[in-house]
Amino acid sequence: MTAPLQGWYHSWVAALRIARRDAWRAKGRSSLVLAMLALPIVGVSAADLTLRSAELSPEQSVTRMIGTADARVSHSHMSGPINQSPDSRTSAPVGGYKAYDPSKSTRDKPEPVESALPPGAQVLKDSSGYAKVRTTHGLLDTQLREIDAHSPLVKGMITLDRGRLPENPGEVIATRAFLKDSGFFVGSSVTPRGATSPYKIVGAYELPDELGRPEIIAPPGTLIAPLNKALTESGGRTVTPDDSYLVKVGGAGVTWDAVKAANAKSLLVLSRAVILDPPADSEVPLYRDEPASKFQGEGNKVVETAILATVVGLAMLEICLLAGPAFAVGARRSRRQLGLVGANGGDRRHIRSIVLSGGLVIGAVAAVTGTVVGILLTVVLRPVLEETLGNRFGGFDFRPLELAGIALLAVFTGLLAAIVPAVTASRQTVLASLTGRRGIRRANRVLPVLGLIAVAVGASIALYGTTSKLGSTVVAGGSALAELGIVALTPVLVGLFGRLGRWLPLSPRLALRDAVRNRGRTAPAVAAVLAAVAGTVAVATYQQSNDVQMRQEYRADLPHGTGLLQASENGAYKEVPALREVLSRELPLAQRADVDRLVVGKPSCESYSSDPGCGRAEVITPKDQRCPLYEDAKGSDAFTEAQRRELRQDWRCQEPWHGMEHSVLVGDDKLLSVLAVTDPGTVAALKSGQAVSFDKRQVKDGKLTLRIITDQGENDIMTGRYDETPGEDKVLPVHLAPDSAEGWGVELILPPTAAKAAGLTTAPVGSFFSLDGTASTEQRQKLDGEIDRMGVDTSLRIEAGYQGDNSIVMLALAVFAGLVTIGAAGIATGLAQADAEADLKTLAAVGAAPRVRRTLSGFQCGVVALMGVVLGSAAGILPAVGLRLTQQREAESLYRRSIEQGYTSLTEAAPFVPISVPWETLGGLLVVVPLGAALLAALVTRSSGALARRAAG
Template sequence: MLALPIIGVSAADLTLRSAELSPEQSLTRMIGAADARVNASYMSGAINQSPDGTASAPVGGYKDYDPSKSPREKPAPVEAALPPGAQVLKDSGGYAKVRTTHGLLDTHLRELDTHSPLVKGMITLDRGRLPESSGEVIATRAFLGDSGLFVGSSVTPRGATSPYKIVGAYELPDELERPEIIAPPGTLIAPLNKAVSESGGRAVSPDDTYLVKVGGAGVTWDAVKAANAKGLLVISRAVILDPPADSEVPLYRDEPKAMFERDGNKVVETAILATVAGLAMLEICLLAGPAFAVGARRSRRQLGLVGANGGDRRHIRSIVLSGGLVLGAVAAVTGTVIGVLLTVLLRPVLEETLGNRFGGFDFRPLELAGIALLAVITGLLAAIVPAVTASRQTVLASLTGRRGIRKANRVLPVLGLIAIAVGAAIALYGTTSQLGSTVVAGGSALAELGIVALTPVLVGLFGRLGRWLPLSPRLALRDAVRNRGRTAPAVAAVLAAVAGTVAVATYEQSNDVQMRQEYRADLPHGTGLLAANENGAYKEVPALREALGKQLPLAQRADIERLVVGKPSCESFSSDPGCGRVEVITPKEQRCPLYEDSKEDDAFPVEQRKELRQDWRCKESRHGTQHSVLVGDEKVLSVLAVTDPGSVAALKAGQAISFDKRQVKDGKLTLRVITDPGENDIMRGRYDETPGEDKVLPVHQAPDSVEGWGVELILPPSAAKAAGLATAPVGSYFSLDGIPTSEQRQKLDGEIDRMGVEASLRIEKGYEGDNSLVMLALAIFAGIVTIGAAGIATGLAQADAEADLKTLAAVGAAPRVRRTLSGFQCGVVALMGVVLGSVAGILPAVGLRLTEQRAAEALHQESIEQGFMAVTEAVPFVPISVPWETLGGLLVVVPLGAALLAALVTRSSGALARRAAG
């Protein structure tokens, strides 16, 4: 009981300390033997960065930064920002699909000279050899495991003209689960991009960084700032190991340092760890205390002899406390040794679980000693009450075995009531305080301790129910009440476990109800969308549709196409020559004024913004697919559950259907064919000023009550053809005749993989909460703790009441009475703990939900006042829902299971004691 938590805590301490790398170890894994890693910033122009290179911002901060007005310039060559003679090694990588034995796997493709000494420490070769020529690669163990390939196999990225031979396996010490392959520079990404460009596929967008070795003092902070002025971001070994003062960091002058801090949650994590440690100590004391009490009671004759031979109360207390001290010391040594050995033996498993290799075992003797001291202190604390109780026994009572009569403690219940009142008041105050959940948690913990203090009194109140119970449960309840020193701690331990479970379950249930209310379906229930994610895969769309109808129980299928300008393989946001776009042009007077001004929201007073956000022109658009303008027939309306007769009739008659009235004026809509969209227009999503050919089409405006499911405009094929617009297939909407099975989904996914097409399949099933598993896990956890605590209490009761059980056998009680009595003793303890824990667990959950409600209401009110969103005056929906099913399981199943288990493991008869000599 004392050693188990020490095993867990000492193992966790050694594991976390070993997984926590030193700055030098982290740098070795990040930049190898180089002095720095340099890459171009994603922002245009000069930047300022943090010393560790994890954060950056444009010079002057983000306040006046406008990327649309600062066209991205090609970054300066890395060599231009470095001292003459610097050694530079390019490290280039990007993601692509790779063909495997199972289908396709999203893999990081990397080009790096693995023979360079600068790479030392970045990768660890596991088996095989490093690649030496074109056509050879090495792969991570994670890639080999996921792909089903092995060293010696051939691997082919999708779109490549020839395979690559895997000549070795390696691992990334900090990313063990990353699927990656490495090839010599210039032999993988560039040939792949050339091949896919010729076939109309998607090219890999490489992310280029450079390992730099300059020698001497390395890359200094002044050199880093000089590189920042040229738009380069630098991770420097010298700067990280000896960082400059905050006053020398320009980034912290433009933006507050707290904005870039990564350790903002350390205080919260420390509080959580302290709370867990405190609860662990409380649970151990509550369960170990009765064990010491029973041990002292069974040794009362020896303690009485100590008193008869001149020992006083101080000596008796010392004897019992010494027992707790010795047991705590033994548990400390045993638990620490076992915890360390387990960590050493399970190191590979722990590393795989954490996803990174240890830098080495980092033993902290002082921390391990502190953890061991925790067991000693806990054992000593658990023995205090039994020691005081034993010292108060008279010598005569100890020698004769009489228990005497002890008056109930009247101070403890009063303190418990005060703690409950104060804790509840603090928790309720926390719902309105800025500290929020921290205050609620503290108040709830105080109230729970108050209930623990009241447990002896509450156990006595439960005893009054015995008059209406049969013999065995009455005896069990009477025994529990008469031995509150043993019963109350066990009940309190069950209470603590159940209270935490009920609190989390209530919070999760309430959050689930809120999420269900806020859920917005993408499609009508029971319908779906299969679409190719790559425009270059348009030739494979017919095969996708055929596979869809073959594998799923379709009720109806509606094929859709998209509008294209130029090559059908052009990407949606491409600015390449020959790739154009077709965009809906909203009439100027029907555009939202908030988005027309170059400064957007800041150009309007608060009250005007608030009014404009409620304007129909500023209604938030909803996009269900990557193409808001689709080409299809009336089947699309049928699948999307659009039953408006006018819309259906108009589409059948060859007229376009609009679901956004902002785009329609006088029954007409304008489509602009843009053959050369500018990069800035693509970034801003604005095409009203981009030159192009306008196509004015008559359209039918669907009523506002009709849901378009993210589609803004549906063009019938005849209208698109009449307007001279080219189309390309993109996928299909479909409705299902029944819910598809997991086997059907897997077969369809397998067919898509075998085609080598990147496609998305979405089926609307409605809101699917995932906390049912959480509820089940919580209930099982509470049940195990409850049965364990109740079992310990029952075992102690049997040990303590062995004389009574023998007396029952002596007077002719049936053998099953012993078994039944044990079962009811265990069930009574479990039931009392579950009932009290269920009541105690509601308070923190309610407090946390009220805190969230207050925060949501404050944000809602601020949004209304600032006009930041189109909100209504309705109060945000933050419900409090009690998980009655979980509570029912705890209240009925757990005590019943505890009682049955105790009855099954109890012997029906015990040996009769011999009568002592007179």
């Protein structure tokens, strides 16, 4: 057994030496294959190191959340006992939300945090809330935070970058993200809007887990409380702080039993001990009602793994298709050497081992090169990667086994790409190899038959998937099988393209015949282009179809070309007159309709305010015109399915769209003009001082009731309890606009005279406007700049219709497909030039013009690109059509169920799921890409080449 083993070993050593020397001699071809194999390894190894480094250990993760504390405790905002997940990200009332009735909760103050802690525990309060801060540019939404940054418990939560920690009132530290966005620096003074005095920035820090968050930290009691006091005095909206407590108990920390005991007091706990040693799912009460997978997202992990495996598989297929012809050409260029091996006693096994060794050598070099470059890129680009991901690495987490597996992928791909050339080279006779004759080979008849079967079966599976419950999964699988079938048919299809050559001029005819004659070189390149273009066309068709659907379903907020400028907070209401002037000065207005809001209580009250002494005006729907489904105490369960279905068609249950912040507005007939309400009766009624309503459920006998609700007191949104005192009902004569008139979210328009006659207090809120043409980008920027300089919080919107980003997606896809296509076609052209060097020199010898060489190269590249684009466009339509048909079936099924259960009106339109082919993208691929590939190949090809000497006999 020793001699055969030694013979096998020595033969492979010799084959590797021959392959290494051959690769070194053909540096251009070897570099090309090396780059193809190494590039994916660079990307995958860099991604692996980046993701592993960004993926923190449980200890690192919990330290960034709670510092050196044992736990973070906060109130759950739910009354009564709760159940929580071990990581505290999910919680629910005991028994689930179905049994939870917030209206039955007590109004007692929540349990203090100390009640759930053992005696002697160290507690540090951490308060935060969002507010707007004045910056050098205007206003910036910023998180205000109060915590003792000097406490040892905070260590690990923040990282001081420069400066020092705040020690005295009036001092703050700011995140680097805040300084970047605000234009401030350490030493600047910053003032939250509404504050009476500025705060000095004494240091800069960062949050390791949220690098992009704008935040400032002040000592406890020096920022939020003084700001709220100033806002209360000025009538502004106060900051609602979110309080939590860092706790240090010592010993074993806060155990899972202690967490459950705190849950019984409606406290939410993030415990270090529980994170580091989580309990079994059977010990988590939250998972008793719902499976743990619902909260842990196991299904998403399976989908992500499947997508990753598919991407890796397709990448390997692309590389094999492109690298295979390079090895084939290399084997043909070395055929004399391989023939000498056979003449000296080598058999087919040795020939195969030499060619396979070429794939092994280049694959190994690509593996090492790609892995090293990927690691170096990650190390060098670490700051950029951290900023992009938004969090700092815990440290470089090298996984040698994973990196070795990724590197072996290049070796394996190189071997796969060399298998077919190795088998082909081993089948050549010694005489054919020594004389340089290629011989005559019969075409493979099995592969086209298998390809046809795969196309038919794949298309059938994809079409079946449109009616299957598995839906998109079956469609994707069938489409992939059909695409592989087309790849198998590529040699035959290339031959069919060759029949077009008889009608072409000399250079394209030579290029096409050369491509057909050398199908082993052309077919893989065409298949690679086909695969890239098919994926692009599939995604582009799906995106285009989805864009058409979204455009159809889009609901405008206002008539096209009109806009609305309105104040968003109390502080901005005082500036409404100035805002209106700025609007008229900076934008080309055709008409401006100023509107006011109703005020109940003190002038600073908003319609949705929950401050004591404030209230709201509410339109009351007559009892007999209310939807019965919502009036019964049992809700819709009090009706049978047939009754619910019938009531859904009732006009009382047809909910109009209310998209305005203030649904009751005070304005004149200019408002109707801007809203494109042209009904003569409606316009005349508003001019005569009569209110106009757009909701017929609220109007009875030509009248409408407006109820004044005051003294809301302390409202609790979480429990659904409100302290409300209904005041006077205002009965107003009202004109009902016809159903054809669109109110655009406005329920009721009161003319100023009617509001004054009813004793209602009003205040400016904003203006509707229509444009004379369109507002340019420069005009919008000037208007935004003026508003920023005024330092008020407003919202401005101009209805421009549906604005999808489909064009950007299409452009990105077209560019991607173009690059892959040009690359694949360029590789095929380079190989063709290397493989057909003798033919080109023969052309020069017989007197062909120098430009023929350049023209021939251009057409060789263009022919490969054109064939791949045509076949890829046809192959890419199938999966997109299948997915859209699947979505159409699911939408129609949901629509039918909704009608049967009474949740959808029969008057509502059936779902619209169109199939739209992106002809512009296809046109660009079919014309621009092959033409660009041909021109690029012609430009980089030398127009003349040196004549070769006669080969020795």
